[in-house]
Amino acid sequence: xxxxxxxxxxxxxxxxxxxALRDVSLTVNAGEVLALLGDNGAGKSTLIKAISGLxxxxxxxxxxxxxxxxxxxxxDAMDLGIETIHQDSSLAVDLSIARxxxxxxxxxxxxxxxxxxxxxxxxxxxxxxxxxRRVGIRKNLDADAPIRALxxxxxxxxxxxxxxxxxxxxxxxxxxxxxxxxxxxxxxxRFIKEVRDAGHSVIYITHNxxxxxxxxxxxxxxxxxxxxxxxxxxxTDILQVESIITGADLSEIEMExxxx
Amino acid sequence: MNQSRWRALLRKPETSSFLILCxxxxxxxxxxxxxxxxxxxxxxxAFLPELGIIALGMTxxxxxGEFDLSVGAVFAFCPVISLLLMQHAGMDLGxxxxxxxxxTAAIGLANGLFVTKIxxxxxxxxxxxxxxxxxxxxxxxxxxxxxxxxxxxxxxxxLAGSFYVGQVRLHASIIWFVVLAALAYYVLNYSKLxxxxxxxxxxxxxxIARGVPADAVKIALFMVTSLLAALAGTISALRIASxxxxxxxQYELEVIAMVVVGGTALTGGRGTIIGTxxxxxxxxxxxxxxxxxxxxxxxxxxxxxxxxxxxxxVHSLLHKRSART
Numbered sequence: 001x002x003x004x005x006x007x008x009x010x011x012x013x014x015x016x017x018x019x020a021l022r023d024v025s026l027t028v029n030a031g032e033v034l035a036l037l038g039d040n041g042a043g044k045s046t047l048i049k050a051i052s053g054l055x056x057x058x059x060x061x062x063x064x065x066x067x068x069x070x071x072x073x074x075x076d077a078m079d080l081g082i083e084t085i086h087q088d089s090s091l092a093v094d095l096s097i098a099r100x101x102x103x104x105x106x107x108x109x110x111x112x113x114x115x116x117x118x119x120x121x122x123x124x125x126x127x128x129x130x131x132x133r134r135v136g137i138r139k140n141l142d143a144d145a146p147i148r149a150l151x152x153x154x155x156x157x158x159x160x161x162x163x164x165x166x167x168x169x170x171x172x173x174x175x176x177x178x179x180x181x182x183x184x185x186x187x188x189x190r191f192i193k194e195v196r197d198a199g200h201s202v203i204y205i206t207h208n209x210x211x212x213x214x215x216x217x218x219x220x221x222x223x224x225x226x227x228x229x230x231x232x233x234x235x236t237d238i239l240q241v242e243s244i245i246t247g248a249d250l251s252e253i254e255m256e257x258x259x260x
Numbered sequence: 261m262n263q264s265r266w267r268a269l270l271r272k273p274e275t276s277s278f279l280i281l282c283x284x285x286x287x288x289x290x291x292x293x294x295x296x297x298x299x300x301x302x303x304x305x306a307f308l309p310e311l312g313i314i315a316l317g318m319t320x321x322x323x324x325g326e327f328d329l330s331v332g333a334v335f336a337f338c339p340v341i342s343l344l345l346m347q348h349a350g351m352d353l354g355x356x357x358x359x360x361x362x363x364t365a366a367i368g369l370a371n372g373l374f375v376t377k378i379x380x381x382x383x384x385x386x387x388x389x390x391x392x393x394x395x396x397x398x399x400x401x402x403x404x405x406x407x408x409x410x411x412x413x414x415x416x417x418x419l420a421g422s423f424y425v426g427q428v429r430l431h432a433s434i435i436w437f438v439v440l441a442a443l444a445y446y447v448l449n450y451s452k453l454x455x456x457x458x459x460x461x462x463x464x465x466x467x468i469a470r471g472v473p474a475d476a477v478k479i480a481l482f483m484v485t486s487l488l489a490a491l492a493g494t495i496s497a498l499r500i501a502s503x504x505x506x507x508x509x510q511y512e513l514e515v516i517a518m519v520v521v522g523g524t525a526l527t528g529g530r531g532t533i534i535g536t537x538x539x540x541x542x543x544x545x546x547x548x549x550x551x552x553x554x555x556x557x558x559x560x561x562x563x564x565x566x567x568x569x570x571x572x573x574v575h576s577l578l579h580k581r582s583a584r585t
Contacts, residue, residue: 052469075471086469092462094529095455103459104470106452115453115477118446 002029004066005169005201006051006082011060013046020046022225024060028170033192033202035216035233037209039245043225044205048172051203052084053077064169078104083163087175090159091147098128098143101162131165153184160191164200171195172203177211189215209238209245221245271581273523274535276574280567281542288549295552298427304548305430306499309437312540313492314511315518316437316444316533317485322524323448323531324481325461326375326382327516330367331489333393335508338364338490339497340397343406353415361490367393368486372479390512397505405504420498433495440488445533453477461528517564518543521571525579542567 006028013021021043028034038044050057053074062069064080071077077084084090091100102124108117128143147155156176163171173192177185192215195202206212212219213233221229221244229244269275288295314331321328342360345351351359367389374385421432448454459467460474468474489508497503520526521542522535546567550560 054469073471074469078471084469086465090466090469092459092466092529094462094525095458099455099459103455103467104472106455108452113451115456116447116451118450119452119455121450 002032004028005030005064007063007066008051009061009063011047011050011057011062013050013055013057013059020225021050021057024222024225024227026220026227026230028201028203029218030169030201031196031199032217033196033204033215035212035219036203036205036222037207037212037219037241037245038222041224042222042245044222045174046225047222048084048174048203048205051077051170052082052172075104078166081167081169082172083166083168083170084172085156085159085163085174085176087178091155093148094146096144096146097132097141097150097158098124100147100158101128101131101165105166127165131161151184152180153187156180156184156188157191160188160195164195164198168200170201170203172205174205175207176204177206177208185211209241212241213238223247271578273530273575273578274532274538276578277522277535277538277542277571280571281538281545284542284545284549288545288552291549292552295549298429300548300552302429304544305428305434308540308544309431309433310492310496311511311515311518311544312437312537313433313440313495314485314489314515315536315540316440317481317488318515319519319522319524319531319533319536320444320448320457321481321485322516322519322526323461323528324457324478325464325528326478326482327386327526328371328382328482328485328489329386329512330371330389330393331485331515332508332511333390333397334364334367334486334489335493335496335511336503336505337367337393337397337493339494339503339507340401340406340505342494343497343503344400347406357415357494360494361487364486364490365483368483369479371486372475372482375482376475376478386512394505401505403505405502407502416498419495431495431499433492433499436491436495441533441537448531448533457481458529458531461525461531463529514543517568520575521568523575530579542571 004027006026008024008026011021011024012019024043024047026047036044036047049055051062051071053071053076056072062071069076069080071080071082074084092103095103107120107123107127109120111117125143132141132143141150141154147158150158160171160173160176176192177188180188189211192202192204196215204212204216216233219229219231219233219236219241220227221231221241223245231241294300314335318328318331338360341363342353342356345356345359346353371382371386371389374380375382417432419432419436422429424430448457456467456472456474456477459470459472460477464474493508496507516526518539519536520539522532522537522539524531524535543564546564547560550563551557555563
């Protein structure tokens with residue numbers, strides 16, 4: 001029996017005259033990898049930004065575990081258990097691995113000092129080393145090393161492990177394999193499966209349809225700000241998905257006509 | 261193990277700055293025995309902390325990825341306004357300074373708001389603010405320096421009192437510098453705020469996505485930088501018992517030079533308070549020493565400029581190497 005984690009109902013968002021999202025409804029179930037596909041400008045990024053709190057929505061409802069929620073800031077999303085890994089920009093490269101893992105959620109001593117409170121550095125280092133060992137990143141990484149010294153794949157693994165560490169219910173990956181080599185890409189895809197097997201839900205945004213079929217359970221396709229298809233990965237194929245993305249599929253056009 | 265720790269230490273930007281500082285001190289001490297004389301040290305240490313205090317704020321601001329060109333103008337603005345209030349409105353020193361600092365905080369707030377909320381680069385905003393503040397100060401005084409502060413001796417001792425260590429005369433400003441440097445060091449390296457500052461300068465979007473209030477931090481840093489410049493200006497005016505509308509001219513450039521020579525990145529993300537302290541000493545000592553060894557006064561900027569370039573090349577090489585491993 002599938003359990004719903006996140007449900008969007010009739011979400012709309014416009015920027016000036018541009019209607020970026022129109023009437024988007026979507027559900028994410030527990031422990032599944034949902035691939036979100038669409039051409040450039042289809043509304044994927046806008047949708048992700050709305051879910052992760054980078055901008056609000058104009059209309060519609062968002063429900064988390066069946067309860068209506070308002071996600072207005074990145075902090076709201078994080079507190080609800082939604083962790084977003086933006087394409088090559090979710091880490092501060094000058095900070096150490098350990099400091100990145102806890103950025104925005106730093107364990108402190110004397111917390112009454114607010115932002116001036118001293119970091120609990122031993123706690124940070126200890127937990128970070130533990131985490132690096134647990135997620136099994138092969139190379140022997142020093143938690144004190146700056147992110148700058150890591151390869152692209154290692155950086156993505158760090159970002160994803162951070163999300164897992166904070167028990168995220170939903171991990172959103174925005175083109176996580178951009179700019180990665182073949183070997184590293186396979187590493188990240190393998191990691192996505194592990195994340196799902198550990199019980200997290202994943203929303204996976206990509207342009208690479210081949211990767212989608214390697215990891216996704218469900219495929220949602222957007223075009224011009226609307227969701228135009230919601231398919232089980234096992235019941236479709238690359239050709240069909242590609243034709244829906246580009247808008248060449250007849251049955252899908254009929255479906256759109258019906259909803260109008 | 262021990263060797264790799266040495267290598268890590270050598271790679272730190274502060275280390276190369278420190279070695280060059282030691283070389284400079286050794287060279288000047290050998291070249292002219294007056295360099296280490298109590299009189300020269302007194303002169304050096306009277307002036308140095310005033311720039312140093314501004315450099316601390318500038319380091320934090322640069323680490324967050326912004327800078328402030330209006331510090332030199334604010335350095336003159338705060339004491340001039342306070343003194344005018346005392347002379348024309350009959351206020352006592354304490355009240356006049358409170359108003360001076362409040363106006364200064366407003367300048368920092370304005371810088372921060374323009375940069376974060378309207379999204380204009382800090383170069384342009386603070387360049388405009390430099391002209392506005394310097395212009396207002398010049399206009400308010402008609403260009404003339406104002407005569408001595410009077411009254412309230414406690415505040416004056418607190419800000420500009422002096423004492424002797426051996427034969428070297430030190431001012432209260434050195435204590436302010438030490439205390440503020442310790443505070444800035446703690447904030448940048450050990451506090452939650454310091455983690456945020458480095459993260460914002462390194463990757464602002466990532467910091468925001470992690471729930472860090474990036475705009476609020478930047479605005480606060482602009483205010484802190486302005487307030488520190490005002491404090492330095494007030495200390496300076498009290499020390500020489502005069503507030504000049506042209507005081508602090510081009511300090512912004514000297515302070516930024518001190519900070520980057522120390523190893524803080526102009527592009528943000530990497531800041532070092534220790535490096536800044538070294539940079540402050542290095543630039544002041546070179547200015548002082550070059551005159552003592554007989555280089556004509558008009559030529560000393562050649563050496564300062566050359567030194568800044570050399571240090572930046574060293575830091576950039578070290579940084580590249582650390583990224584590759």
